[in-house]
Amino acid sequence: MNKPAIVEFTEIEGEMEHAPPEVYAAHLIEWAAERRVSDIFISDDQRSVRVSVRRLGRVELVRRLARDYGTKLQGHFRVISGAGAGDAIHPADGRGVVTTEEGKEYDFRLSTIPTLFGQDVTVRLFDSKRGNGGIESLGLDDCEVASLKQLLDQPSGLLLVSGPVASGKTCTLYSSLHYLNDGTLKIHTIEDPIEYPIRGVQQTQVNLRARLDFSELLTAVLRHSPDVIMIGEIRDARSAATAVRAGASGQLVLATVHADSAAQAINTMLQYDTNPTFLARTLIGVVNQRLISKLCVDCRKEIWAADDLCRNDRVWRKLDGVQPKLYRKVGCAKCFETGFSSLTCLPEIMCIDRDIEQAIIHGEDPGQIEQIALDHGMLSLADAAQVRVLRGDTTATEACRVIEHPDLSYLAAKERELL
Ligand SMILES: [Zn+2]
Structure with missing residues (x-):
C-alpha cells in the first residue's frame, strides 16, 4: 500500500x-x-x-x-x-x-x-473533459474506438458495459450517447440518478418512492418510439428482463452491469434469470472495463526496451512491430508532480458472433465463452493492460494495481529491478 x-x-x-x-x-x-x-x-x-x-x-x-x-x-x-x-x-x-x-x-x-x-x-x-466528449475522449486506442463504434452503429440489440464500482462505466455510456446523438435518432435514458443533462436526449429519473422503477418506465418509454434507450444499471431480475425485452423489440439498448469480465457479465445476466436463447439473440456486445492512470508524456522516462518483455502472442500482434518498452513515472508541473496525466478507460470488448451466441444458448461456462472470444481476436483486460504498459501509456506497477495477472506481475518485477 x-x-x-x-x-x-x-x-x-x-x-x-x-x-x-x-x-x-x-x-x-x-x-x-x-x-x-x-x-x-x-x-x-x-x-x-x-x-x-x-x-x-x-x-x-x-x-x-x-x-x-x-x-x-x-x-x-x-x-x-x-x-x-x-x-x-x-x-x-x-x-x-x-x-x-x-x-x-x-x-x-x-x-x-x-x-x-x-x-x-x-x-x-x-469530468467534462471525459464524459462530455465523444468516444475519442475515453482514452481508447483507434482499434478499440472502431470496435465500439461498430457496436453502436447497429440498429438494435443490447450492449452491456460492465466492470466494478468506479470503473468509468457511466462515462462510457454518456460518451456513447454523445456519439449517437447526431439529431437523427430519438434517444431516451432511464437513470438512477441522472448524472448530467445531455441536450436533445430525453432523460428520466427512476423514482422508487413514486413506484417508478426501471421496468415501469421502460414500458412507458417504449411507447415513445425511441431508437436508442440507455438504462443506467441492471441490478435485479426485473431490470435484466426489461433490458433484454427492449433490446429484442427493435431498439439499441445500452446498459451497465456489475461484473469482472465480459464473459462474467453474460453470466450475471443469466443469474438474473434471463432466458439464455433470448439473451444470446439480443446481446450484440459487452464492453468490460477498468480505469487506469495514463503516464504524463511530458515527464515519463523510458527505462528498458527489449522484445522479451512481451510473452503473449495476442499482445505481440497488437503491438504490431513496435518495440516493447517500459517507462517510469517522474512528475512535472503539468501533471502536478504525480507522473500521471489522467484516468483512462482500459477495455475488453467482446463482440457477440455466431459461435458465442451458440455457446450462450448451450450454457457454456464463462471460461469457455471467453476462450472463444479470445480465439476470435478479443484482447482480455490483462492483454490490453500489457499493451498499454509496453507502449509506455502506463507503468507496470499501475497496471498491477488495476488487474492481477502473472505477465503483469513479471513486468512490474522487471520495473522495480530497474528503478
Ligand atoms: Zn508530468
Whole structure:
C-alpha cells in the first residue's frame, strides 16, 4: 500500500477559514477540477472536519478544518445542491453548480450520509473533459474506438458495459450517447440518478418512492418510439428482463452491469434469470472495463526496451512491430508532480458472433465463452493492460494495481529491478 499523500493546500487561494464558505467552496471546486479530481469528501471526524479528494483513483487528504467552519462548508454544499442543510440525520442527494469569480461553472452531484461523528458529504465532480466528449475522449486506442463504434452503429440489440464500482462505466455510456446523438435518432435514458443533462436526449429519473422503477418506465418509454434507450444499471431480475425485452423489440439498448469480465457479465445476466436463447439473440456486445492512470508524456522516462518483455502472442500482434518498452513515472508541473496525466478507460470488448451466441444458448461456462472470444481476436483486460504498459501509456506497477495477472506481475518485477 502506498502511504496516503497529503496535498499541499496552500495552492488554493482564498482558502483561509476567514473566507465565507461560498468563496471557499468555489476555490475548492476549481482547484479540484483543474487537477481532474473526481470526488471531494467533507467528513466529520472526532475533532475536526476532514477535506479529502479522490484523484487518479486514489484518496488524498487535503485539509482538516475547524469543526464550526467545516459544518458551514458542508451546509453550503447541501444548500446549493438542494439537499437541505438542516437535516444531517437522514441520507440526502442533490445536484448543483458552483460558479467561480471568473464565471466558470462546475456541475456536481452531492450525497450525504450520517456517520459516527456527524456526516460524510461527497461531492462528485463531473469530468467534462471525459464524459462530455465523444468516444475519442475515453482514452481508447483507434482499434478499440472502431470496435465500439461498430457496436453502436447497429440498429438494435443490447450492449452491456460492465466492470466494478468506479470503473468509468457511466462515462462510457454518456460518451456513447454523445456519439449517437447526431439529431437523427430519438434517444431516451432511464437513470438512477441522472448524472448530467445531455441536450436533445430525453432523460428520466427512476423514482422508487413514486413506484417508478426501471421496468415501469421502460414500458412507458417504449411507447415513445425511441431508437436508442440507455438504462443506467441492471441490478435485479426485473431490470435484466426489461433490458433484454427492449433490446429484442427493435431498439439499441445500452446498459451497465456489475461484473469482472465480459464473459462474467453474460453470466450475471443469466443469474438474473434471463432466458439464455433470448439473451444470446439480443446481446450484440459487452464492453468490460477498468480505469487506469495514463503516464504524463511530458515527464515519463523510458527505462528498458527489449522484445522479451512481451510473452503473449495476442499482445505481440497488437503491438504490431513496435518495440516493447517500459517507462517510469517522474512528475512535472503539468501533471502536478504525480507522473500521471489522467484516468483512462482500459477495455475488453467482446463482440457477440455466431459461435458465442451458440455457446450462450448451450450454457457454456464463462471460461469457455471467453476462450472463444479470445480465439476470435478479443484482447482480455490483462492483454490490453500489457499493451498499454509496453507502449509506455502506463507503468507496470499501475497496471498491477488495476488487474492481477502473472505477465503483469513479471513486468512490474522487471520495473522495480530497474528503478
Ligand atoms: Zn508530468
